[in-house]
Amino acid sequence: MGKRMVETVIFVIAALAALAGAVTVVLARNPIYSAVGLLGTLFSVAILYVVQLAHLVAAVQVIVYAGAVMTLFLFVIMLIGVDKEEKRVEPLPRQRLWVGILAGAVILFAAGVALFGEFVWVPAAATAIDQEATNGTIQAVAEPLFTDWVLAFEATALLLTIGAAGAVVLAQFKRKRA
Amino acid sequence: MVPVGWYMALAAALFLIGALGMLLRRNALVMFMCIELMLNAVNLTLISAGRAMNDLNGQVAVFFILVVAAAEVVVGLAIIVAIFRRRATASVDELSELRG
Numbered sequence: 001m002g003k004r005m006v007e008t009v010i011f012v013i014a015a016l017a018a019l020a021g022a023v024t025v026v027l028a029r030n031p032i033y034s035a036v037g038l039l040g041t042l043f044s045v046a047i048l049y050v051v052q053l054a055h056l057v058a059a060v061q062v063i064v065y066a067g068a069v070m071t072l073f074l075f076v077i078m079l080i081g082v083d084k085e086e087k088r089v090e091p092l093p094r095q096r097l098w099v100g101i102l103a104g105a106v107i108l109f110a111a112g113v114a115l116f117g118e119f120v121w122v123p124a125a126a127t128a129i130d131q132e133a134t135n136g137t138i139q140a141v142a143e144p145l146f147t148d149w150v151l152a153f154e155a156t157a158l159l160l161t162i163g164a165a166g167a168v169v170l171a172q173f174k175r176k177r178a
Numbered sequence: 179m180v181p182v183g184w185y186m187a188l189a190a191a192l193f194l195i196g197a198l199g200m201l202l203r204r205n206a207l208v209m210f211m212c213i214e215l216m217l218n219a220v221n222l223t224l225i226s227a228g229r230a231m232n233d234l235n236g237q238v239a240v241f242f243i244l245v246v247a248a249a250e251v252v253v254g255l256a257i258i259v260a261i262f263r264r265r266a267t268a269s270v271d272e273l274s275e276l277r278g
Contacts, residue, residue, distance in 0.1 A: 163249035
């Protein structure tokens with residue numbers, strides 16, 4: 001019962017929760033249930049971030065994704081309405097069969113490579129993981145963010161402004177156009 | 179600690195479920211959620227690989243992906259609402275033309 005055991009237990013619980021949420025997103029008939037499933041997956045992934053010492057990213061994940069983005073999703077679901085059943089008519093006949101065969105072949109190939117081939121998950125993996133080097137505190141993440149990536153950081157500020165302005169423009173709706 | 183391959187396998191499974199949802203569902207909102215699912219799978223991959231390689235830049239990349247995804251959700255949901263107001267549907271099967 002060491003640190004390793006604790007991390008394994010947390011990983012298994014969070015991974016199962018994430019997979020359950022993801023399956024709910026795909027299978028739920030009601031979009032509200034899909035949204036709640038997505039929320040569960042986002043929280044579970046945030047837990048896995050914390051386990052891997054990505055503290056700042058985990059906090060941002062909970063605040064931005066589970067907070068802002070999911071609120072937006074729920075608002076739009078309420079605006080659009082949830083009572084419409086999806087139609088089961090195929091616009092392109094037999095497309096599901098062919099896509100299914102193709103996807104199955106790709107998945108089998110990938111699984112075969114991962115399981116039986118000499119597959120290296122991370123090419124240049126360090127021999128020993130240095131906990132201090134990747135301890136994602138605010139200070140540690142801010143240093144590369146404001147030195148190496150400062151241009152990209154400023155660009156995201158511009159992107160968010162454009163995104164907000166674009167959403168406002170799209171929300172203005174005129175039915176009768178001259 | 180948990181081997182990095184486990185995290186990668188979990189991320190691959192999440193991405194797969196998201197991609198399947200994208201193919202199977204016709205509700206534009208649910209398809210959008212599946213995109214978020216796939217984005218999260220990739221984020222998990224970046225964090226795990228960054229830790230295995232003793233590199234903090236993976237976390238910085240995830241930070242940027244989160245910001246871009248937030249902007250994408252804002253614009254995408256606004257487009258879905260605009261389409262719904264005009265056509266009264268959220269099903270992608272009914273939207274077969276670009277004309278408004």
